[in-house]
Amino acid sequence: MAQEPVSKPFWRRAFPLDLHEESRYSRREFARFLAVVSAGFTVGIGYLWGRKRPLEGAPGEGARHEPVPLEGAAELKAGESKLFTFRDADDRCILLRTHEGKLRAYRQTCTHLGCAVRFDGKRLECPCHMGFFEPDRGFPVQGPPTRPLAGIALEVGPDGSVRAVGDLAKPTEGGDA
Numbered sequence: 001m002a003q004e005p006v007s008k009p010f011w012r013r014a015f016p017l018d019l020h021e022e023s024r025y026s027r028r029e030f031a032r033f034l035a036v037v038s039a040g041f042t043v044g045i046g047y048l049w050g051r052k053r054p055l056e057g058a059p060g061e062g063a064r065h066e067p068v069p070l071e072g073a074a075e076l077k078a079g080e081s082k083l084f085t086f087r088d089a090d091d092r093c094i095l096l097r098t099h100e101g102k103l104r105a106y107r108q109t110c111t112h113l114g115c116a117v118r119f120d121g122k123r124l125e126c127p128c129h130m131g132f133f134e135p136d137r138g139f140p141v142q143g144p145p146t147r148p149l150a151g152i153a154l155e156v157g158p159d160g161s162v163r164a165v166g167d168l169a170k171p172t173e174g175g176d177a
């Protein structure tokens with residue numbers, strides 16, 4: 001390959017396109033390039049959205065899943081929590097007991113940018129951007145999140161054992177608890 005003469009300025013060496021060659025790149029080719037790049041972005045965003053939504057529980061709202069027994073749930077004291085996985089090993093959830101003594105379970109996925117939330121005994125907190133959710137229904141109360149956490153439906157058997165059985169519908173402000 002022939003060496004560029006060093007006398008040419010840097011920008012000429014960095015962009016070695018001669019003016020008489022510009023006509024080789026038509027508007028149509030440029031438009032095609034833009035269309036391919038846009039299609040790539042659209043497919044990529046669609047893929048990420050498809051992966052994200054099931055973890056937030058949106059498409060499966062109200063859906064039942066294979067029940068998962070939650071060992072030690074009945075022994076949780078007010079302000080305590082424990083982690084579990086639900087639909088698969090990546091579906092990380094948190095079970096907690098509120099100060100009113102209610103058992104609640106949520107996906108750990110923060111509805112802001114997806115970090116894992118944890119229970120500080122009073123509120124669910126997301127350490128990434130200091131987002132907070134109240135523990136009774138999962139509504140955001142502070143920080144950047146604007147949507148509630150995805151709730152998990154629990155069932156208590158006659159023997160007091162607790163099982164995770166499905167996705168709760170997203171709560172609405174003022175709706176039933």
Ligand code: FES
Pocket residue numbers: 110111112113114115126127128129130131143144145
């Ligand atoms: S990811 Fe949870 S507050 Fe930003």
